Amino acid sequence: MESRTRRLTVSSIAALAAAALVAGCGGSGSTGSSGADGDTLTLWTHNAGNAAEYGVVKQIVKDFNAGQSKYKVKIQAFPQGSYNDSVVAAASAKKLPCILDVDGPNVPNWAWGGYLAPLDLSKGKVAVKDQLTSTVATYQDKTYAFGFYDVALTMYSRKSVLKKYDIRVPTLDQPWTKGEFMDALAKIKASGKFKNTLDLGTGDPGEWWPYAYSPMLQSFGGDLIDRSAYKTAKGALNGEKAVEWGKWFRSLVTKGYAPQKSSKSPADDFRNGKTAIQWDGSWSAQANTDKFGSDLAILPPVDFGDGPKIGGASWQWGMSSTCSNKEGAQAYLNFSRQTKYFVDFAKATGTIAATDAAAQQVKGYETGGQFNIFLKAAQEFAVVRPVTPAYPYISTVFSKTARDILAGANVSSALDQAVSQIDNNLSTNNYSTGS
Amino acid sequence: MTSASPAPARPGPRTPLLRMLALQAARIALALFFAFPIVFMLVSSLKPDQQIFGDLDSIKAFLPVGHVSLDNYTGVFDRVPAARFLFNSIGISAVTVVLGIFVNSLAAFALSRMRWRGKKIVLSAVIATLIVPFETFALPLVWWVNQLPWLEVNGFHLTLTEGWLDTYQVQVLPFVANAFSIFLFHQYFQSIPKELDEAAVIDGANWFGIYRRIVMPLSGPAIATVAILTFLPAWNSYLWPLMVVQSEDLRPVMVGIQYFFQLNPSWGEIMAYSSMITVPVLALFVAFQRAFVSSIASSGVKG
Structure with missing residues (x-):
C-alpha cells in the first residue's frame, strides 16, 4: 500500500511539473493589457x-x-x-x-x-x-x-408648511442666515406635526457625507484641508470655525431637529409627509414636483457666515x-x-x-425655469472637493469624524484627531499639491 | 410495613400543559423573530417604494396590504439581466460544490486514512490557512490569476492563453480547495472504523477503491454539510467577481444587487431581487437540513 502511495505522489509531482512547464512556455493568445x-x-x-x-x-x-x-x-x-x-x-x-x-x-x-x-x-x-x-x-x-453634467445640493420643503409657520421663503439672492434657519426649525419642531423637522440623510453610508456636509463646514468658514498648499488640514478642519460647525451639527440632533440616523429613503419620508425640510440634491426634484406640484419649495443652501456652499463635480x-x-x-x-x-x-x-x-x-x-435655481447654485456656490490624491482618504476620515460628532463625540478632540490622521497621510505619501 | 408517608405529589394535568403551551409560545415568538426580516423582504417586494416606507411604523410592514402587485418583479427584469445572473450563479455554485466535494474529500482521505510522514504538519498547515481572511489576499490573487495559462478550444485547435480574468473558471477554481471542508471531511472520516479499510484491502481494494466504495458512501452527512458550506459562499460571492469579471454575461447574482443602488434606489425592486436570490438558498438549506445538523453534531464542528 505504501509503495502505491509513493508512486501516486511521484506521479502527481511529475504532472504538476509538466503543467508548470507548459505554463511557463505559455503566453500566446494573450489579450494584452492595453484596453x-x-x-x-x-x-x-x-x-x-x-x-x-x-x-x-x-x-x-x-x-x-x-x-x-x-x-x-x-x-x-x-x-x-x-x-x-x-x-x-x-x-x-x-x-x-x-x-x-x-x-x-x-x-x-x-x-x-x-x-x-x-x-x-x-x-x-x-x-x-x-x-x-x-x-x-x-x-x-x-x-x-x-x-x-453636475448636480446641486438643495433643501426641499413645502410652501404651505413654511407659510403656516410664518417662515420666509429664502431665495438665491437672499438665502437663510443661520439664525433664520434655526428659528425656522424651532417653529416647525414646536408644532409637533412632523417626525423629522429636518432630515440630513444621515443613513447614507457613502460619499454623501463629505459631499453633503463639508459645504456646511465651508459655509461656516472651515474646510477639509488648507487649500493654499494642500499640505495640511490644520486650521481648516480644526480651527475655530470648524469647531463651531461641529457643535452646530451635533446640536441638530440634541435639539431634536434631525434624526441621528435617517431612514434608508429620506426622499420617501419627505414625500410621505414625515419630514418638513430635507437636505437633498437636484436629482430628487422631478419626483418631488410630481408629488407636490407647485407647493414644492426648492430652497437654496443656508449662509452660515461665509456664503452658501454646495459640493461640485x-x-x-x-x-x-x-x-x-x-x-x-x-x-x-x-x-x-x-x-x-x-x-x-x-x-x-x-x-x-x-x-x-x-x-x-x-x-x-x-432661464426662468423651475429648476434653473440648480444651475445658478452650481455656478455661484459650488466648491469642488479638495484637488489632491489624498481626497479618498480625507473623505473617509471626514465621514467618520462627522458621524462621531453627530453621535456625541467631543468636537474639538474629534476634529484634532481627524487633522492628525489626514496630515499623517499627506506626509507619508508625499502627495503633490493640487491645482 | 406500610409507609405512612404521603406519596410524592404527581404533577397535575394542568402543569405540563401550561409548560408545553409556554414553550410553544416561546418557540413561535423566536421563530417569528427570525422570520420577520424574510417576511418583510417578501412582503415589501410586492409594494411600491412610498408605501414600504409609509408602512414602516406599523404591523402593515409585514402584511401584504395596500397597493400590492408584481410590478417590482417586472422592474427587476427590466433593470438587470436577472435570468442570466441566476444561470451563472447556479452553474458556478454547482461546479464549485461538485469539484469541492471531490477535491477536499480526497485531500481529507489522504490526511485521515493513509499513513505517510508529515501528514500532521500538512493538516496543521491546512487548518492554519483558515485564519487568513480572503480580503487580505484578494488583490494579490487577482494578479496571480492574471498570470495563469488556460487552454481555449477554437474550432479544432487548442490555444494556450494567458490570464483567467473575465472567465467562468476564475470564479470557480480558486475556491475549490477549502481548508474548512478538508478539516470537516477529515473529522468525519476519523469516525469511520479503520478496520473497514483493512477488510477492503484483503478483498483486493486499492486506496481509491476504499475511498469510493467504503468511505464516501458512509459520509453522506459530511458531504451534505460540505455541499452547503461550499454552496453558500459561492452563491454569495460578491467581492471576487466584481474584481475579476468585466463582462455582464459572466456576472453572478450578488453583483446584480448593485444595479439597484442609484441616486434614488428603488427599494421595492431591491426587495424583489433579494427575494429571488434568497429563495434558492433557503430551499437548499431546507432540503439538506437533517444531514447538515447530523454532520455538525457527529463531527463536533461548530460553524
Whole structure:
C-alpha cells in the first residue's frame, strides 16, 4: 500500500511539473493589457442598472462607431456601487480599458496613481471654457477628465408648511442666515406635526457625507484641508470655525431637529409627509414636483457666515494611461463633446447640463425655469472637493469624524484627531499639491 | 410495613400543559423573530417604494396590504439581466460544490486514512490557512490569476492563453480547495472504523477503491454539510467577481444587487431581487437540513 502511495505522489509531482512547464512556455493568445485591441477600444461606465444614463452612453458610442470607420468602441457597464473596486482591481492587473468614467473627486487620486492620462480636448465642438468649472477635472495644470453634467445640493420643503409657520421663503439672492434657519426649525419642531423637522440623510453610508456636509463646514468658514498648499488640514478642519460647525451639527440632533440616523429613503419620508425640510440634491426634484406640484419649495443652501456652499463635480470621462490607442480614445472623447449630448445626459438623468447652451435646451433648467435655481447654485456656490490624491482618504476620515460628532463625540478632540490622521497621510505619501 | 408517608405529589394535568403551551409560545415568538426580516423582504417586494416606507411604523410592514402587485418583479427584469445572473450563479455554485466535494474529500482521505510522514504538519498547515481572511489576499490573487495559462478550444485547435480574468473558471477554481471542508471531511472520516479499510484491502481494494466504495458512501452527512458550506459562499460571492469579471454575461447574482443602488434606489425592486436570490438558498438549506445538523453534531464542528 505504501509503495502505491509513493508512486501516486511521484506521479502527481511529475504532472504538476509538466503543467508548470507548459505554463511557463505559455503566453500566446494573450489579450494584452492595453484596453484596446488594435482599433477596437473598450469603454467602461458605472451605469449598469441605470437605463437612462446608460442609454445616452450607448447612443454616443453608436453614433461614433457609425460616423467613422477607423475606430470601434465597445462598452462594458458596471454597477455604480462596485465600480471603483473594479477599476482598482483592473489597474493592478494592468487591464484598464482605454476610456472610462470616474467620479470627479477621485480624478486627482487616479491621475497621481497613474490610472489616467491627460486629455487634449481642443478638437471637441464644445469649448472647455464654456463648461461649469466643477465639470472639468484638472490636476497639476493638466485636464484629466470632463463631465457632461453636475448636480446641486438643495433643501426641499413645502410652501404651505413654511407659510403656516410664518417662515420666509429664502431665495438665491437672499438665502437663510443661520439664525433664520434655526428659528425656522424651532417653529416647525414646536408644532409637533412632523417626525423629522429636518432630515440630513444621515443613513447614507457613502460619499454623501463629505459631499453633503463639508459645504456646511465651508459655509461656516472651515474646510477639509488648507487649500493654499494642500499640505495640511490644520486650521481648516480644526480651527475655530470648524469647531463651531461641529457643535452646530451635533446640536441638530440634541435639539431634536434631525434624526441621528435617517431612514434608508429620506426622499420617501419627505414625500410621505414625515419630514418638513430635507437636505437633498437636484436629482430628487422631478419626483418631488410630481408629488407636490407647485407647493414644492426648492430652497437654496443656508449662509452660515461665509456664503452658501454646495459640493461640485459629478461623474466625468477620462482616458487610461495604459491605453495603447490614445489617438482613438481622444477621438471618441472629442466626438462626444457636442451640445446635443450634454443635453441628452441632462435630460436623461435630471441633472444640470454642464454648459449654459445645453441647459437652455433642458426643460425646467432654462432661464426662468423651475429648476434653473440648480444651475445658478452650481455656478455661484459650488466648491469642488479638495484637488489632491489624498481626497479618498480625507473623505473617509471626514465621514467618520462627522458621524462621531453627530453621535456625541467631543468636537474639538474629534476634529484634532481627524487633522492628525489626514496630515499623517499627506506626509507619508508625499502627495503633490493640487491645482 | 406500610409507609405512612404521603406519596410524592404527581404533577397535575394542568402543569405540563401550561409548560408545553409556554414553550410553544416561546418557540413561535423566536421563530417569528427570525422570520420577520424574510417576511418583510417578501412582503415589501410586492409594494411600491412610498408605501414600504409609509408602512414602516406599523404591523402593515409585514402584511401584504395596500397597493400590492408584481410590478417590482417586472422592474427587476427590466433593470438587470436577472435570468442570466441566476444561470451563472447556479452553474458556478454547482461546479464549485461538485469539484469541492471531490477535491477536499480526497485531500481529507489522504490526511485521515493513509499513513505517510508529515501528514500532521500538512493538516496543521491546512487548518492554519483558515485564519487568513480572503480580503487580505484578494488583490494579490487577482494578479496571480492574471498570470495563469488556460487552454481555449477554437474550432479544432487548442490555444494556450494567458490570464483567467473575465472567465467562468476564475470564479470557480480558486475556491475549490477549502481548508474548512478538508478539516470537516477529515473529522468525519476519523469516525469511520479503520478496520473497514483493512477488510477492503484483503478483498483486493486499492486506496481509491476504499475511498469510493467504503468511505464516501458512509459520509453522506459530511458531504451534505460540505455541499452547503461550499454552496453558500459561492452563491454569495460578491467581492471576487466584481474584481475579476468585466463582462455582464459572466456576472453572478450578488453583483446584480448593485444595479439597484442609484441616486434614488428603488427599494421595492431591491426587495424583489433579494427575494429571488434568497429563495434558492433557503430551499437548499431546507432540503439538506437533517444531514447538515447530523454532520455538525457527529463531527463536533461548530460553524
